[in-house]
Amino acid sequence: MKKTSHRRSKSNLATLAVLSTLTPVTLVTLMSVALLSVLASGAVGQTPTTADDLGTRLFRAQCSRCHGVFGGGGEGPPLDRPLHHGDDPAVLQTVVKNGILGTQMPEAWQMNDREIAAVVAHVLGLGRVASEPLPGHPERGLEVYRSEGCEACHVIAGAGFALGPELTQVGARRAPAILREHLVDPGAVVDDRYRVVALTLSSGARVRGVRVNEDAFTIQIRDLNHRLHSFDKADLTAVNREPRASLMPSYRQLDASALDDLVAYLASLQGEKP
């Protein structure tokens, strides 16, 4: 019991502050993208149990859009290898039931205890594969991270600036293939928390940045210089939300080995906060 609560609180603490790039909603919207990318990446575990099995059916319906049809991961971490939360079914059932605060892992109130137990049994039955070796070198990736100026917008273990998501634990939360996709096409999937908006003031001036908050009457954004702007919407002539835009530049042009190194570095970030 003590062990359980310790593990849970630890994971909550760690995940609370880790900003990610997707909401559950967007996850639903992007189900097919996630599934395709996981399948395409070849992140496929061992032969799963039959689809008639309750746990398999539930996993494929309700978990696979983030964790992959065969548990190989996607927008959520892979489950076909040693698990972050260990392999105690009771612990895992609690994780599934309550979700993980501050992450996109939702509580599973729609499943009863028997169904949750079946899902956990399915997860524990997934293949246990060693993490696939990545082509890049994490140490060189850190150099790329620094030379490309990523610290201007991301925090890792307390260092950097937080215009974009914190990356301290991103390797534990995203499959490498997804990390690569985000680097190449940052606007493809953007969390609502990093929504880019372009505002036109009554004067005609324009301000563009990341939406920090918004309600029916006001909006707060932070521009690329990290400057906070707060407006009454009555003073604006246009509020353009850009769902396919990110303030992050694409690293498509990076040479292939540097991109491999950067992915390897990000994938290595499994760490605790300072």
Added chain:
Amino acid sequence: MKPALLGRRAADRIPVTVGLASMELALCLALCVSLFLTSAASSQVTFQRLRNSAAEPGSWLTYSGSYSSQRFSSLREITPDNVGRLRATWVYQIQSPGLVETTPLVADGMMILTEPPNNVTALDLKTGRSLWSWRHPLPEDVRTLGFPPVNRGVAWLGDTVYVGTLDAYLFALDAHSGAVRWQTQVADNKTGHSITAAPLAIDGKVIVGISGGEAGIRGFLDAYDAATGKLLWRFWTIPGPGEPGNETWKGDSWKTGAGATWITGSYDPEIDTLYWGIGNPGPDWNGDVRPGDNLYTSSVVALDATSGKLRWHFQFTPHDTHDWDANQVPLLVDATVDDRPRKLLATPNRNGFYYLLDRANGQFLTGVPYIRQTWARGLDESGRPIVIPGTEPSVEGTLVYPSLQGATNWYSPSYSPETGMVYVAAREMGAVYFKGEADYEPGEYFMAGGEQARSGDDAYGAIRALDLRTGEKKWELWLRTPPWSGVMSTAGGLVFGGDQEGNFFALDAATGKTLWRFQTGGPLRSNPIAFEIDGHQHVATAAGGALFVFGLER
């Protein structure tokens, strides 16, 4: 009106409910008796007052402001021209943690509200200072299956207020002190029965709805003798064997058919008829075990208030599999339709359609969508939905609009006789619905599935104004997220409402233009009310963990 006396009595009586040395208690009781003799007549909320609530708009005597539940205040002091001068008069900090969904009542210098989980507090209306507080300790294993531990308010009749508790008791409290006059067990909480709704007080009776629609209860609506707590009648929302409607259930499925009554209904005293919304069938998302229409779930029922007998019913969502309870407050309106004066019932339903019925007989008059919905092609001439195949929950998940929280939810709509518009806080949100297993265990969830709702920028909310007769949208105010707060309209020409972002706002009732707003600092999950302090109009709403009262700066 003796505010000074009330204040004095309050100060003396506060300790009574929290424990006091016996000498002080004796002194206090003696004082109370004398005060009671001098001021009892000043706070008798009689049935006549309740019935004629429109005649005293300075009070807010019942959950929806009147038996017709229009949540309309005939006060005119606050107008579009001067609402910009609205300022906070006082704020009461809720004394217990949890969601605050209360609608306070106001009469005779007092405001009586509930605090989570089911405490009752009386405040001095003028100052917001506490007069008394009553707490009902709950068992540690109290069952609140399918909803948070909330309470939405009290009913007031005579000098007694009535409150339901999460462990399914009904308490009658002295309105002057909070002392318990009687209590009665409405149902067994161990089977998931619970009470969150404000009771409705009518002539000598207290009408009480039950929660437990996700626990496979067999729903009912009860009437208790206001003086003694004796059960006068019970209307089962799921007909038993031999009763009409039982044939809409298969086998024993009626026994766990749900049909909760968890939101306060309306009353037409002229024809002694109650109108009450009935909740979803059980299990919620897997209809395979209950083939048929599943009467009287997801319906509104009209009941003879004296006998509890069914006069008519109208089912909005036959064989519901999306948890679209009809637990909304029915708006009772008398108006001319097709050149004929009629008694009407208007309700924006959770399933996405706005309905207008003849409340004398339940006849369907109009029904149109008021949000994006993807499950029905429309309604046929009897008002029955023409369901699009393939929109049921499935193991793989089925995307349907609206989400299970519905196009609106428990919080109140409003109708203004001045504009002829129905105002509703609407939810534009879809969900992927899952179908799961249905095993019934007493006191456990009996839902068989659920949803993953689309949220974030994929969802939003709106305050919408609909034409009473046609349901046509007249205006709307966009809200960042689907709301959880009701609306109130006023004769001054305003609509008050709130959002999840903490804004409490006043809109022009005719155009929807935002005329005033206040950032309360917490989400609104309540219903606004209006009343007078010292002859001047005020409005109040709960927001976050506090109750705010506003009046014009003078």
